[in-house]
Amino acid sequence: MAHGRLALRFEIRSLAATAIVLLACCGSPAATKMYWGDSFTNSIYRANLDGSGLETVISLPLAADPLRSGIARLAIDSRAGLLYWTDTNTRLVQRANVDGSNITTLVDLNAIQNIYPGDIELDLVHGKMYFTANGLYRANLDGTQVEPLITDSRIAGIDVDHVNRRLYMTSFVCLGESQGDCVHRSDLDGSNFETLITGVGGAGFDIDAIEVDPTSGKMYYADEDNGRIYEANLDGSNNVLFYEATLNTVGHGLAIDQTNRRLYWANASWQVPDPNGDIELRGSIGYSDLGVPDPNDEFAQTVIASGLPRGIVLDDPLPVPEPHTSSLAFAAAFVIFCARRRRARNKGDGNLFRQRIAYRFPAAPSATSRHTKSSTHALISAA
Numbered sequence: 001m002a003h004g005r006l007a008l009r010f011e012i013r014s015l016a017a018t019a020i021v022l023l024a025c026c027g028s029p030a031a032t033k034m035y036w037g038d039s040f041t042n043s044i045y046r047a048n049l050d051g052s053g054l055e056t057v058i059s060l061p062l063a064a065d066p067l068r069s070g071i072a073r074l075a076i077d078s079r080a081g082l083l084y085w086t087d088t089n090t091r092l093v094q095r096a097n098v099d100g101s102n103i104t105t106l107v108d109l110n111a112i113q114n115i116y117p118g119d120i121e122l123d124l125v126h127g128k129m130y131f132t133a134n135g136l137y138r139a140n141l142d143g144t145q146v147e148p149l150i151t152d153s154r155i156a157g158i159d160v161d162h163v164n165r166r167l168y169m170t171s172f173v174c175l176g177e178s179q180g181d182c183v184h185r186s187d188l189d190g191s192n193f194e195t196l197i198t199g200v201g202g203a204g205f206d207i208d209a210i211e212v213d214p215t216s217g218k219m220y221y222a223d224e225d226n227g228r229i230y231e232a233n234l235d236g237s238n239n240v241l242f243y244e245a246t247l248n249t250v251g252h253g254l255a256i257d258q259t260n261r262r263l264y265w266a267n268a269s270w271q272v273p274d275p276n277g278d279i280e281l282r283g284s285i286g287y288s289d290l291g292v293p294d295p296n297d298e299f300a301q302t303v304i305a306s307g308l309p310r311g312i313v314l315d316d317p318l319p320v321p322e323p324h325t326s327s328l329a330f331a332a333a334f335v336i337f338c339a340r341r342r343r344a345r346n347k348g349d350g351n352l353f354r355q356r357i358a359y360r361f362p363a364a365p366s367a368t369s370r371h372t373k374s375s376t377h378a379l380i381s382a383a
Contacts, residue, residue, distance in 0.1 A: 030259040033312035035098075036266055038070030039063065040281060044071060044085065044100070049257065049264075049287070049314070051303030057100040063089035073253065073311035074121045077141070079121070083295055085311070086117035093117055093131055093143065098315075106143025109133050114123040119158045119209070119311075125190065130158055136169065136190065144231065149190030156181075157221065158206055160188070161234070163214035168234075170207040170221055174198055179206035183221055183236065196236025196247055197221075212253035216290070220263055222251020229254070229265060231293070243294045253311040262287040266309040283308045 035046050035057065044058040061158075075084040081098045093107035106129075107340035108368035109115055122129050122141070130138050136150040136158065154172040161168060167186050174182035180199035186192055200207050200223055208224040212234070220242060222229050227245035232238060243250070245267070253266035264287045285304035288294050 026156075031257055031316040032310060033289055034255070034264065034285070035074055035076060035315070036304075036309045036312040037074055038283075038307040039070035039072070039268065039310050042070040042087075042089070042285075044074065044083065046098075047304065049260075049303070052214070053168060054304075057083070057098070058096060058103065060087065069116075071310060074313045075120045075122045076313045076315060077124060078124060078315045079124075084122065086120050086131060086133075088116045088118070091116060091133075093120065093129075093139075095143075095348045106136075107131070107139060107146055112146070118156065121158050121160050123160045123162070123313065125162055129189075130160065132156065132158060132169075138189075148235075150186075150193070157210040159210050159212045159219075161212045161214055164234070167239060167255050168210055168211050168212050168219060170200075172207065175348075181228060183207075183210065183219070183232070185236075190326075197232060197239055200230070205308065209249045209254040209265075212255055213256050213290070215258060218290075220254055220256075222254060222265070223247050224251040227251075227287075229263070240293065241295045243288050243297070243300060245297055252309065253313075254277070255312045255314050256290070257314055258316065261290045263290055264312055264314065266312040268308040269311045281306065281308060285312060295347075 019245055021157070022034075023256070024344050026197050033046055034049055035044060037044050042060045042062050043056055046057050047053060047054045060071070069089040070087065071085045072088050076082070076098070077084070078098075082095055084093070084095050086093050086366035091109040092105050094103060096103040096344055106309045107117075109190045110116055112133075120129060120131040124141075127141050128138055129141055130136065130149075134153040136155045137146055140147050150169075151161050152171070154174075155169055156172055157170040159168045162165075165188055167188055167190070169184050169186070171182050173186060174195070181199040182195050182200060184193060184195050186194070200221075206223050206225040210219060210221040212219045214234075218228055218231055219234055220231055220371040227250045228241060229243040229251055231240055231242035241261075244264075250265050250267045252268040257264060257265045264285065267282075267284045267286075269282045269284045283306060284302050284347065285303040286300050288300045292299060294300055
């Protein structure tokens, strides 16, 4: 009986190990590329995470006001090889292959109302995309079944918590508050809306991008005009300054590199330094190590220093496996476990593993065997 329990315990551990291996094989690979939009050139670029290997992926017609319109935000479906973006110049939500081919218009916001799209995020588990445009909308990944979730025009940045199935968002002037911006949370359908953080920035219209890190239970959001990025728990508690830029605004896009534990940020700042109206672009893309607060801008690394980057994504949008991936991995491991158990039963006492267990942990003699041995010893002594 003891041997059977040991064998079962060993095989349960094998089941867990098999599931972990399968999960690792099915999980998201490490990010190797970053993509971002540039509103000044109205193009989408791609580069390695250290900024090398820069290449143009998509070039769109120039916007009428390149400083304030054009490509706004990006999202990526790495497994399907698709890029999504919003364009405030054409008021479109579009999609293309990651090599720039097959550009497709998914949502024409001119057909809904004369509004400007902003942030965009994907929920690949449920086949949905979310985008801001004078409120918060949800649609299928192909652009069908567009539905409004929140109609307030002050929604700014959004992100999807794939693990806890929640939606995080930032808003200008705190959706009704008299001063300061806010961070909110809701269910994926917009219900159970709650305010987590209030009073961000000054008089409002400072907050922008937000990025959720379910792995550490943290979120990061940008106070754009003041050049600050804050870190907080997912419930809004322990809200602290994570990074402050000394020269530029920051936070026109945030992305987390789960493998290297870094937070990438895009900065689309510019200025007019002389009376001639010449424009000096001061845009950049950089990163800060997670877990290392940098309120004095001492440790951040700049990898791109040009243009007006708006929105940044890495090619691993799901840092944790989706629920159905985990289920498939454990189901496959369970099938392997059952097959091993059946094979072991068919082999009976000749099972090699059971023989090894019996050799290392010999069973104690039973009461019957002890009695038999004692009786035999007594008979021999009497003889």
